[in-house]
Amino acid sequence: METLTIGEMAARSGVAPSALRYYEREGLLHAARTGGNQRRYERADLRRIAFIKIAQQVGVSLDEIREALAELPENRTPTKADWSRLSSHWRHRLEERIAMMERLRDQLTGCIGCGCLSLQRCTLINPRDRLASRGTGPQMILNPPRD
Amino acid sequence: METLTIGEMAARSGVAPSALRYYEREGLLHAARTGGNQRRYERADLRRIAFIKIAQQVGVSLDEIREALAELPENRTPTKADWSRLSSHWRHRLEERIAMMERLRDQLTGCIGCGCLSLQRCTLINPRDRLASRGTGPQMILNPPRD
DNA sequence: CTGCAACTTGAAGTGAACTTCAACTCAAGG
DNA sequence: CCTTGAGTTGAAGTTCACTTCAAGTTGCAG
Incomplete structure (x- = not known):
């Protein structure tokens, strides 16, 4: 199982499919598409979603979360170091x-x-x-x- | 200065007049009225508003705050003891x-x-x-x- | 190949907590 | 008395974070 469908992501993350689509519209998340236009997520995106949930817990708006996530590299899968940097920022918050x-x-x-x-x-x-x-x-x- | 106008309350509490009216519609606050139908608050109501603000800080909805405030006596100005009881509940939260x-x-x-x-x-x-x-x-x- | 659950979209709806607006009235100083 | 800033109302609008809906498409199991 290389990639995950939106339903699988929803199940694993506890975030509804509609919310995942909403996050994508809002630029917090991005999914690859199959030939038939269905979303396919990578396992790394679960980390992204976890971050979103945690930041919301802290009381941060999706707007600010989007800005924070923008600091992650776009061209490659974020590394442990990338996440550490980001989380230490939120840890501060x-x-x-x-x-x-x-x-x-x-x-x-x-x-x-x-x-x-x-x-x-x-x-x-x-x-x-x-x-x-x-x-x-x-x-x-x-x-x-x-x- | 026995009572306070809505503007004075707004200034002293940091809550907009529109929000104070909203709270009244929602049953969180009650103001006496002048002959000309203007609201007149008592200084004790500042305490009530402070409580509302603090509870919101903790992440409680206005609905729940209304329920909590319902435990205060209606016939008399809440005493120190009344407030202590209520706040210890929120302190727990x-x-x-x-x-x-x-x-x-x-x-x-x-x-x-x-x-x-x-x-x-x-x-x-x-x-x-x-x-x-x-x-x-x-x-x-x-x-x-x-x- | 078929059937059907799971996916797609845009548009509209929801609920919380207010704010804004228009039209009007009140209260207090000069 | 008159003016003016502050107050009144109900209705409608706003923002956030989603959800729901309708109508249609995809992908996999049998």
Whole structure:
């Protein structure tokens, strides 16, 4: 089994065929085609999909994921080193996000519980990078606790 | 200044007036009205909004936030104790989410970098509780590292 | 060769969380 | 009193990340 059909990819990755087609339209994924125009994926694409899923977990939009994936070589199958570089970048993102949530955790009870609370003292703000999550409205991040 | 207008609330909370009206339609917020039908908020509502923002940060949908807020007393201004109870619940959510992301972090480089990778070994799965984030598609969570 | 599950496409639909718009009313300073 | 910035409504629009649909095509097992 050299290549995988879209159905097989869906089964192995847990991502619906419709989503895989959507990712392709959005430029996150590319599949070779058979003579009859059916998609054929390589096993390496599973790694790509895993990356997409993980990045989404971290709260990154498909737009940003596309940009990140663009850093992978197009002419050859990405090597272990290529992926390491990319993942260490996201690892950074992840660390930041974790740190943010830890600060949130450490302040939550105190802030919400007491009269002080809130947007003033807890300094929930909207930074330029919206790591937080997709969604239209303003996204916020908890500032380092400094009060 | 006893009560706050919608504009003042927006300024103080960082949430747009349109969003505050939306929250009211969705039953997350309630404002008194002037004779002329304009909204007047109490300072306590800032706490409510802070809670909404924080819960969103954690990846909870407005639906679930509404349900949580329903546990607050309706007849009186929530006390410190009321808020503490609620926030400790979310603190739990937050802890879980942090733990999930830490597992993700610990496995990311190894999983993505090496040939093994992926959806098999890294066991990214879709649990019954979609803490993760809003969004339509299947949401996943990283299982406790057990390989 | 046939049958049928699995694939193809473009277009339209979905749900969450808002925003924008048009037309109108209110409230507060001068 | 009058002006003007802020507020009101319902309806429609937007973005993201997909899914669903209809109508047609492909590929493999028997």
